[in-house]
Amino acid sequence: MMIFLFDTFSSDxxxxxxxxxxxxxxxxxxxxxxxxxSLHIRFLIKENNVLKIIIKCLLFVKS
Known part of the structure; x- marks a missing residue:
């Protein structure tokens, strides 16, 4: 097996x-x-309105 690998990878x-x-x-x-x-984050945003508000605030502060 090792010889086969060596022969295969000896070519550049x-x-x-x-x-x-x-x-x-x-x-x-x-x-x-x-x-x-990102899909997991979107799911969490749909499930939790508080997280949605926090992310909106962070995006507003970032911009």
Missing amino acids: ILFQKYLYILSYMFILLFIEERARY
């Missing part, structure tokens, strides 16, 4: 493609986590 082009695929997967995971987090 294959190793570069492997790194591109890994970085692409990490970017997709990051985007998915951010989307899930």
Whole structure:
């Protein structure tokens, strides 16, 4: 198994493609986590009016 991995990654082009695929997967995971987090925030805002008021105040102060 180790010999196979060594032969596969000894080529620079294959190793570069492997790194591109890994970085692409990490970017997709990051985007998915951010989307899930924002959807969770939206759900909380719908459920809790106090949180909605606080976020509106924070956005007003920020702008």
